Structures are given as C-alpha cells and as structure tokens.
Amino acid sequence: MTRVVGRGGSPAAPRSADVAQLAGVSRKTVSRVLNNEPYVSDDVRRRVIEAAEELGYRLNNAARTLASGRTCSIGVVALGTAGYGTASLLVAIEKAVRGSGYALRVVNTLDGEPDDIAAAVDSLLEQGVDGIIVSEPIVEGEVPVRVDVPVLFLGAPPAFGGSRAVTAGVGADLLARAATDHLLELGHQTVHHLAGPLRWYAARDRVEGWRTALAARGRHQPPLLEGDWSAASGYLAGRELAADPEVTAVFVSGDDMAIGLIHALTEAGRRVPHDVSVIGFDGNPVFAYVTPPLTTVRQPFDAAAREGLKRLIHAIEEPDTEGPSSSDLPVELVVRASTAPPPTSSSAGPRASSSRSHSSQRSSA
Amino acid sequence: MTRVVGRGGSPAAPRSADVAQLAGVSRKTVSRVLNNEPYVSDDVRRRVIEAAEELGYRLNNAARTLASGRTCSIGVVALGTAGYGTASLLVAIEKAVRGSGYALRVVNTLDGEPDDIAAAVDSLLEQGVDGIIVSEPIVEGEVPVRVDVPVLFLGAPPAFGGSRAVTAGVGADLLARAATDHLLELGHQTVHHLAGPLRWYAARDRVEGWRTALAARGRHQPPLLEGDWSAASGYLAGRELAADPEVTAVFVSGDDMAIGLIHALTEAGRRVPHDVSVIGFDGNPVFAYVTPPLTTVRQPFDAAAREGLKRLIHAIEEPDTEGPSSSDLPVELVVRASTAPPPTSSSAGPRASSSRSHSSQRSSA
DNA sequence: TAGACCATTGACCGCGCGGTCATGTAACTG
DNA sequence: CAGTTACATGACCGCGCGGTCAATGGTCTA
Missing domain, CATH: 3.40.50.2300 (Response regulator)
Structure with a gap:
C-alpha cells in the first residue's frame, strides 16, 4: 500500500521504518538508539541519528504510549485564576518538570469544588498521565474518582486523597x-x-x-x-x-x-x-x-515544586520503595x-x- | 493469554472489548456509541453506556490517537512568567478550550528566544497536537522548525510563521x-x-x-x-x-x-x-x-482567546475553507x-x- | 413477490511503536 | 580447542482503538 500524503503535496511524517531503511538497520535498532538503550554500536548509533535528522523524524508519542503503557506525562489540576500565587506555582511546576522527561498536561478547575476536581482528574486520566499534581487542594469532600496513578497534593496533609498520594508544600x-x-x-x-x-x-x-x-x-x-x-x-x-x-x-x-x-x-x-x-x-x-x-513572606514555589515532583516521579517509577525524605524549604521574609x-x-x-x-x-x- | 493485573490486586483498566463483552455486542459497536456515531439502535446504545459505567471504562487516548491520526489536543507555548497579563491569557485560553473537545498541552519558554520557542514547538509536536497556540510571540527571528499543523499566533501579524498560521489578538x-x-x-x-x-x-x-x-x-x-x-x-x-x-x-x-x-x-x-x-x-x-x-486599560483576554481558538479549530478541521471573520473586541477603559x-x-x-x-x-x- | 433500499451490526486490518526472545558474532576462559 | 560470556542485531507480536467494507435483517416500492 502507498503512504498517505498530506495536503499540498507535503509528504506524511516519517516513521521509524523510514529511518531504519535510510540507516540500513532494523526498526528495532532505531528504537534502541532513540531510547538510549544499550547494546548499539557507536557506528550504528551515529548512522541512525543522522538518518533521523535528515528525515526530520519525530517520535510518535501516541504509538510509544500505546506500546509501552507509559505516557511520560504528568497532569496538573490547576486553579483557574490568574492570581500571582497560583500562577507562580504553575510556572514553578512547569520549570520543575522540564528536563525530567515528562510532559505536562494542564486542566483548570474554575472553582475547586470536589466534582469539578473530579472532572478535571477524569479528563487527565482519559488523556493518559502517569501521575497527577493537584496544585492547590481544597479541603471539602473526597474527590469522587477512582485514580490508579500517584497523585501529588501540594500542601495537603498526607492522609488526603487515598493510598497512592504523596504530598509536598511550601511550608x-x-x-x-x-x-x-x-x-x-x-x-x-x-x-x-x-x-x-x-x-x-x-x-x-x-x-x-x-x-x-x-x-x-x-x-x-x-x-x-x-x-x-x-x-x-x-x-x-x-x-x-x-x-x-x-x-x-x-x-x-x-x-x-x-x-x-x-x-x-x-x-x-x-x-x-x-x-x-x-x-x-x-x-x-x-x-x-x-x-x-x-x-511580605516569599513563598518558595520553585523549591516546593521541585521537591514535590521528585516525590511524584519516585512514586511513579519505583512505587514499592520509600520516597525521598523531605528537605527543609527556605523561609524568606521580605x-x-x-x-x-x-x-x-x-x-x-x-x-x-x-x-x-x-x-x-x-x-x- | 491472561490480562496483566495491577499492583495490589487491582485489575487492569478495562478495554473496549470488556465493555463489548458485558454489553453483548462487538467492540466496534462500543466504539460507535462512544464516538456518537449514527446507526446504533437506542437499546444497544443504552446497554453499552451502562456497561461502560459499570466497568468504569475510560477511552484510551493514545490508542484512539494512533488509530485515527487525530490527537484532539492543542499545544500552548506560554511565556514562563507569572505576570498578570501572561497568566491571565493562559487561563483564558484554558477556559476557551474547555468544551471544545480538545485537551491542552502546555510548554513554557522561559525567555522567548527563537531557539527556545523552536524547542517548545518541537516538544509539542512530539507529544502530538492538532494545533499550536503561541501565546505571546516575539518578533526576533523565524522559528526554525518545520510545523505541519496550524499555528495560532496571539497578537502577531498574519505574515509571521508560515502558511498555516492564523492570528488573533486583544486589539x-x-x-x-x-x-x-x-x-x-x-x-x-x-x-x-x-x-x-x-x-x-x-x-x-x-x-x-x-x-x-x-x-x-x-x-x-x-x-x-x-x-x-x-x-x-x-x-x-x-x-x-x-x-x-x-x-x-x-x-x-x-x-x-x-x-x-x-x-x-x-x-x-x-x-x-x-x-x-x-x-x-x-x-x-x-x-x-x-x-x-x-x-488602566483592561485587556479582553477571554474574548481574544475565544476568537483565536475558534479560528484555530477551523484551520484544523476545515483547512481548505476560509476562516471566520474577525469580530471587534471590546475596549474597556478603567x-x-x-x-x-x-x-x-x-x-x-x-x-x-x-x-x-x-x-x-x-x-x- | 421480487427487487431495491436502508438501518444496524460485526469481521478484519493496521496505526507506529516497544517488548520479548532468538540469533548471531567477537572476546574471553580453562 | 570447546565452553562460556558479553555484546549486537533483527524477527515477530500486540498495545487499544478507529476505519473500511461486507453481512444481516427489515421495510418499502413497483
């Protein structure tokens, strides 16, 4: 069969098979190179990378998620307000997530009612996330959703939200x-x-x-x-x-x-x-x-987000071991x-x- | 083969096949019901919905993306600052996207340099998005990325960014x-x-x-x-x-x-x-x-985000027709x-x- | 009554990738 | 030299879904 061609004659996005063919290796080897797996010779690795660049190849996230079961993304339930505090926290989370290998999916809840949060969590789970951050948990009511990924509550007590919950806060x-x-x-x-x-x-x-x-x-x-x-x-x-x-x-x-x-x-x-x-x-x-x-008192958003994310990723990747211990956050009086x-x-x-x-x-x- | 079972004995997430079996129909019919396709009898539709609810079934986004080629998500390149303006705009975008059937993926660029934006766009394309919003475009330099989805530049002139670009702004x-x-x-x-x-x-x-x-x-x-x-x-x-x-x-x-x-x-x-x-x-x-x-002058963030998103979705779903005409945004002097x-x-x-x-x-x- | 037509359903394929396992090849060991 | 190990590669499967097309059964027209 012929590959579909995009509008305007632009060719469809290259697949790993195209890279493999150009590099003269198997598709699996391309996969190895792009996932930094061991047991690939330097020569082959170089050729694959060159071929990928030449074709402008990009990994297909949906396919890799489907195949591996890991989405490599983290969902954030944010408060839909533009206040300095909540916005800073969101930015801090984004900064912390950068370079961790995870992507970010954001859903806002306008009000923070339990049903609202539940809907947000639900939509995140449907999109596919390996973990969830509830950036500003509200106290009222249990969130009526069955969640089977770890959840980080920034600022809530450890008892909140079920067994696979981790917490961190700005102190x-x-x-x-x-x-x-x-x-x-x-x-x-x-x-x-x-x-x-x-x-x-x-x-x-x-x-x-x-x-x-x-x-x-x-x-x-x-x-x-x-x-x-x-x-x-x-x-x-x-x-x-x-x-x-x-x-x-x-x-x-x-x-x-x-x-x-x-x-x-x-x-x-x-x-x-x-x-x-x-x-x-x-x-x-x-x-x-x-x-x-x-x-005023400056909130250590960056530090809190970093520490929270560290724990969340730990809970995702090594669910059976104890998480990292909490470190003291700075208290900065301005x-x-x-x-x-x-x-x-x-x-x-x-x-x-x-x-x-x-x-x-x-x-x- | 047996299905994998999660930690703690919790069963793996149900698939559409499970729903189909419970409802006594084929997998494809389940798919039809959940996508609101025609040609399903009311009785079958009801049974499928009940079965889905009973199992707590959620669509697997990765699989549906892979199969259909549509991600149903929109990427946002945001400025990584917590200022009132940029934060409000992000919140407005989130509000506008709600109910549109699209999910949001957010990537921040800390500085707005072209290379920085390019990296952000690249990571969005890799995650899979049907369209991209650059919330605050910067003037310097062309973004060095090949983009094959429509891009909405909020506030930039129409010439910016290639052929499939649409624009909108706060006026x-x-x-x-x-x-x-x-x-x-x-x-x-x-x-x-x-x-x-x-x-x-x-x-x-x-x-x-x-x-x-x-x-x-x-x-x-x-x-x-x-x-x-x-x-x-x-x-x-x-x-x-x-x-x-x-x-x-x-x-x-x-x-x-x-x-x-x-x-x-x-x-x-x-x-x-x-x-x-x-x-x-x-x-x-x-x-x-x-x-x-x-x-001060109040920026109509909500109206701009709504209008921009309307155009972007139009460019995604009906790429060959003319987009909606621009409507005047309110000027609100406070x-x-x-x-x-x-x-x-x-x-x-x-x-x-x-x-x-x-x-x-x-x-x- | 035969033919045409529609509404409804399912069998089957493959999207693009990672995982498993088998197959090689080179470098050691006793 | 045979036996063992470490490394390097590929064949093959299936993740869970949507798309295509054929099959079924019912209703309508001439």
Missing part, C-alpha cells in the same frame, strides 16, 4: 509563623489575621502557623477574618479592623488582600505602618513599589516598610523607612 | 490608542510612553496605537522609553521622566511598570495625578486599591484616580477623586 505554616513572629518581635502585643478561604489548605496552614506563633508567646488570639484572596475582600476586612483601635498588627494571607486592607486602613485614617503594621504573603515583587512598600514597632502612647513612633528599603530582606532556615 | 493597538486618547482628552498636550520590550509584538502594537493617537491630533511625539514589564524597570523609567518638567502624562504598557513608575515620580516630588497622569495597561484588579488607584487634567499655571488643578472611584469604568466598542 506555609512555618512561613506564617515567621510572619507573625516578625510582628511580635517588633513589639506588637498580638497580631490579627486575615485568612484566605478556609476551604483551602493553603489558607488553613497559614492560620495554623499564626496560631502557633501566638501560642508560643502566650499571646491573646484575636478572632479570625476570612477573605477570598482578592484585594476587594481585603478592603472589606480592613474596614472592619479599622474600627477597632486595639488592632496594631495584621498578618494577611495574601499580598493582594494586604493591599486592599491597607487601602481601607489608610482611608479610615489609620496610617500604615505608623498606627497599624501589615504583612502580606506571597512575595509579588510589584508591591515593593506601592506606598508603603509591602512587607521586610519592607509596611511593618514597624507599635505606636506608643508617649512617642509618635518611627516613620516608615525611606525608599531605600525596596528589597531589603533576610532569610533564615 | 492592543486600539486599546493603546484609547489609553492615549483618554489622556489627551483630559487636556494633556502630549503623552509619553513607557513600552514593554520591543521584541514583543504585544509591546510593539501598543507603541503603534500610541503613535496613531498622537498623530491623529498632530501632537508632538516624545522619545520612547523601553522597560521589561517589571515594576523595577518602571521605577527606573520613572526616575528619568521625573527629571523632565515637560512630562504631564504617561501611558505605561503594563500595570506593574506603571506602579514602579508612579513610585519613582512620587519619590521625586511629582504628585500623581496632580502633576503627572499615569495610565497602565492590563487591568489587574488589585491596583484599584493602591494609592492612587490606577487608571478610569480610576491616577489620571487627571494637566496642572495649570493659574489653578492647582483637581485633586484625585476620593475612594468611591474604585471601579468606575466606561466601555466603548
């Missing part, structure tokens, strides 16, 4: 604790907290860290506020807090919300950081250039000018430091 | 023109422009719109400044502009850069918008809550408080409007 509790400690060390009696939606593990972990930091010093734990990550929700929370003169320090669970909160405080006549200190969470660099420059010591009754307290402090930061393990 | 030139017009209508004699990296089409289109707006009114065209999308680069440009007392209005090619620029102006004693008006570009909602709230009439020698000019203006906006076609 949100430690980061949140560092943020709270920063404010306490400045002299604040206590620290208020504006959390993200508590359905998110990301939000819960940070609440946990905040509570731990307060408890460690025996401080009063103010009631929790809950936002939705948006600046608008931060603004609303800020209006509430502005009415309470006791508030001198707020740890906000996201930079955007922190910006909204500061805006509300300022509007109400509470100066930041003179009257109220605010620390954010994420590390979006643009907020070094707002007034006041935002003190101190700018939205935090300061609390106002004292006698003195006016220090003003915001001048513009030099755009990116002063300190790191600790 | 950046019109948006830029609207931004510039806004400032001119406020009474400014001319408008300065801080562009993005001119290697990007996205930046060039906006420069074009800015030039057109100025030329249409016969205004002086100040020298162009070039940033790199970051707030830091906006800050540097702002230091330059602050030294020039002639500057009363700046159109900045991205919200982040605008924030940096405003910071530099403020630091140098030039008040925004009292002395200098600044308009951004993107529409990141968080900047409604900085001081001053940023006037007027907040970083723009105002220019200072006059006699009066002090209006102050920034109060906090009510968080999201006042006007739209026009």
